Amino acid sequence: xxxxxxxxxxxxxxxxxxxxxxxxxxxxxxxxxxxxxxxxxxxxxxxxxxxxxxxxxxxxxxxxxxxxxxxxxxxxxxxxxxxxxxxxxxxxxxxxxxxxxxxxxxxxxxxxxxxxxxxxxxxxxxxxxxxxxxxxxxxxxxx
Amino acid sequence: xxxxxxxxxxxxxxxxxxxxxxxxxxxxxxxxxxxxxxxxxxxxxxxxxxxxxxxxxxxxxxxxxxxxxxxxxxxxxxxxxxxxxx
Numbered sequence: 001x002x003x004x005x006x007x008x009x010x011x012x013x014x015x016x017x018x019x020x021x022x023x024x025x026x027x028x029x030x031x032x033x034x035x036x037x038x039x040x041x042x043x044x045x046x047x048x049x050x051x052x053x054x055x056x057x058x059x060x061x062x063x064x065x066x067x068x069x070x071x072x073x074x075x076x077x078x079x080x081x082x083x084x085x086x087x088x089x090x091x092x093x094x095x096x097x098x099x100x101x102x103x104x105x106x107x108x109x110x111x112x113x114x115x116x117x118x119x120x121x122x123x124x125x126x127x128x129x130x131x132x133x134x135x136x137x138x139x140x141x142x143x
Numbered sequence: 144x145x146x147x148x149x150x151x152x153x154x155x156x157x158x159x160x161x162x163x164x165x166x167x168x169x170x171x172x173x174x175x176x177x178x179x180x181x182x183x184x185x186x187x188x189x190x191x192x193x194x195x196x197x198x199x200x201x202x203x204x205x206x207x208x209x210x211x212x213x214x215x216x217x218x219x220x221x222x223x224x225x226x227x228x229x
Contacts, residue, residue: 029229048223116156130224
């Protein structure tokens with residue numbers, strides 16, 4: 001579930017596919033550029049890996065309890081991720097679309113709230129900032 | 144009567160690890176202790192840790208916990224900077 005390799009949408013979709021599952025959702029979170037800040041070259045993701053794995057397992061177990069017919073796969077990328085590349089991929093397949101959308105949404109919302117993952121923004125001007133999605137970035141200094 | 148003493152493994156990440164210059168330390172703590180007491184002790188005693196917030200996110204043994212959670216000898220305690228997963 002944690003990987004340093006590019007995330008493959010096809011692999012995620014294949015993992016959840018089954019003949020009786022008629023609706024599949026794929027969510028990709030991708031690194032955005034920040035032209036207003038002079039542009040970024042990428043984001044470095046790091047994690048408390050042991051806890052990230054157990055937390056992802058808990059999230060998937062909760063998803064299974066709420067949508068028992070859904071199959072879900074998730075990958076979070078660590079290391080340097082360039083703009084427009086995916087930092088997270090979630091695929092959710094269910095007999096019908098309602099459960100597929102709901103399960104997929106649940107996973108990303110829980111990841112945002114609970115996963116011990118951090119991101120360091122690498123800016124084009126050489127500065128590096130820890131990103132706090134809730135607040136102000138903390139400047140680290142030149143990379 | 145003296146309090147018992149135990150050890151916890153303190154793990155730091157991201158900005159907090161950079162502030163302290165380490166990502167793992169062994170802390171000797173009086174027992175029983177709450178997570179809040181460990182935070183106070185760490186902020187006061189570990190160079191660089193004073194910049195960690197008074198009420199950070201904390202995990203014990205790979206689970207998110209509240210600051211009033213109890214800590215036992217041998218526990219792994221982690222101070223977590225603001226999460227940015229996904």
